[in-house]
Amino acid sequence: LMYEKRRAGDDVIDLGMGNPSDPPQEVVIEKLAEAARDDDNHGYAEALGVMSLRREVAAKYYRQHGVRLDPAREVLVCLGSKEGFSHMCLALLGPGDTAVVPAPYFPAHLYAVAMAGANAITLEATDCEKYLANLDYTCRHLVPRPKVAIVNYPHNPSTTVVEADFYRELVKLARKYGFMVISDLAYADVVFDGYKTPSFLAAPGAIEVGVEFTTMSKGYNMAGWRVGFCTGNAEMVRALATIKGYYDYGMFRPIQIAAIVALRQTEAAVEAQARIYQQRRDVLCDGLERLGWTIQRPKATMFVWAKVPDIWAQRFDSFEFAMKLLKEANVVVSPGAAFGPAGEGYLRLALVENESRLRQAVRQIGRCLGKVGEE
Ligand SMILES: Cc1ncc(COP(=O)(O)O)c(C=O)c1O
Structure with missing residues (x-):
């Protein structure tokens, strides 16, 4: 569906896979x-x-x-x-x-x-x-x-x-x-x-x-x-x-x-890259919190593991909710259940887009769920 949407000209923000988007030194x-x-x-x-x-x-x-x-x-x-x-x-x-x-x-x-x-x-x-x-x-x-x-x-x-x-x-x-x-x-x-x-x-x-x-x-x-x-x-x-x-x-x-x-x-560049992920983490977590989501800020990895807010979890499982975000918000996330039953009720968002794209992703999620994020 993501590729179909992209072919149709939609600007889809892909936070699905932990695939780094920055180059090596x-x-x-x-x-x-x-x-x-x-x-x-x-x-x-x-x-x-x-x-x-x-x-x-x-x-x-x-x-x-x-x-x-x-x-x-x-x-x-x-x-x-x-x-x-x-x-x-x-x-x-x-x-x-x-x-x-x-x-x-x-x-x-x-x-x-x-x-x-x-x-x-x-x-x-x-x-x-x-x-x-x-x-x-x-x-x-x-x-x-x-x-x-x-x-x-x-x-x-x-x-x-x-x-x-x-x-x-x-x-x-x-x-x-x-x-x-x-x-x-x-x-x-x-x-x-x-x-x-x-x-x-x-x-x-x-x-x-x-x-x-x-x-x-x-x-x-x-x-x-x-x-x-x-x-x-x-x-x-x-x-x-x-x-x-x-x-x-x-x-x-x-x-x-x-x-x-x-x-x-390139050790210094590795440390700088971690700081980039940390800043992206803050942008994404701040944004999702403004939408009313409860987020545990990660201390490591390039992911945010976000609990689906109760009002949505009552209506959708994580696959359905991820599909809704793709269809209606043009944002790709991984459904928690893709990681087995213990992941149900969660979404995994990869910090692989830059800060402004992450802000945009939050705005699009907010609009799709009926609450517009600030900024
Ligand atoms: C926990 C874990 N192990 C291994 C890998 C894969 O690493 P590599 O690219 O070295 O195969 C990943 C990548 O997503 C991962 O998250």
């Missing part, structure tokens, strides 16, 4: 072009990723989280974190196994488990203490016990964040019940108001029980480049490398070379 693009002109860079690259990129990832983990990693055994480059995550599920899980998936769920978290032929148990992830209690309960009562727990904080879609204590408790449970942990830390670089997201790998003993995925898609505006990393437990990293060896053969070397430059030289 010029120096990174220049490096890509320069490396692509080198004849030596067009063959198969090292399957695990070029060593200097893996070293750079290890250096960033130390700077950002105080975590020491061995780039040779504990860091692997993947074709976007989603590819690495899905293949890790394939490496670890099979029929008869169970994985715990956060709910509401980022679709890949559920479907990677399903595609591996394993069972998924979803546990509500928006209250992290309750999540740990439920995980403990599940491990005590489920036979066989879950083999893997997937965690994703800052959480997409709900934007829930955790503190370091959460991971300490998670590692204790993993040791007690013998499950492995996959942490998806996609939003490590998109944090607001001075909040710093902890890394699972910084928890004592974490490296014995799990891995963490990070990405250059969000903070570095390199989503289309497909650069992600798997870090942590060497055996799990090796299992992923084995599976990947059957499916792909590493990443185009010029991309890896440009990624090194991005990690080395």
Whole structure:
């Protein structure tokens, strides 16, 4: 419908997908072009990723989280974190196994488990203490016990964040019940108001029980480049490398070379980009609050997870309400139920348009719902 409307000349504001709309830094693009002109860079690259990129990832983990990693055994480059995550599920899980998936769920978290032929148990992830209690309960009562727990904080879609204590408790449970942990830390670089997201790998003993995925898609505006990393437990990293060896053969070397430059030289731009998302968050949240919506301001991610106001939730489910906003307000949002039943009653709005477009989106939503936003 969005494309139909656009073809018909409607100006549709797309806040549906977390697809960054700003470009990477010029120096990174220049490096890509320069490396692509080198004849030596067009063959198969090292399957695990070029060593200097893996070293750079290890250096960033130390700077950002105080975590020491061995780039040779504990860091692997993947074709976007989603590819690495899905293949890790394939490496670890099979029929008869169970994985715990956060709910509401980022679709890949559920479907990677399903595609591996394993069972998924979803546990509500928006209250992290309750999540740990439920995980403990599940491990005590489920036979066989879950083999893997997937965690994703800052959480997409709900934007829930955790503190370091959460991971300490998670590692204790993993040791007690013998499950492995996959942490998806996609939003490590998109944090607001001075909040710093902890890394699972910084928890004592974490490296014995799990891995963490990070990405250059969000903070570095390199989503289309497909650069992600798997870090942590060497055996799990090796299992992923084995599976990947059957499916792909590493990443185009010029991309890896440009990624090194991005990690080395563009940290200030990553911080500036987070401030841009923070300002957009404020514009969107202020606007929706003026329309009478109750909004929890996110401390991280590039999303606002907005509860559908009661008067509308009584009449429409989240799919119907999102469709109404598209049809009548020309604004695309993701319905909460697209992230499973736990997302019903919510909408996810991505901060991928600039501030004036976000103001316009609020005005259009206000008009469509019968209340005109100020400005
Ligand atoms: C929680 C989460 N994990 C992974 C990804 C995908 O990241 P990548 O582009 O590195 O595959 C996203 C992107 O939307 C995400 O929200």
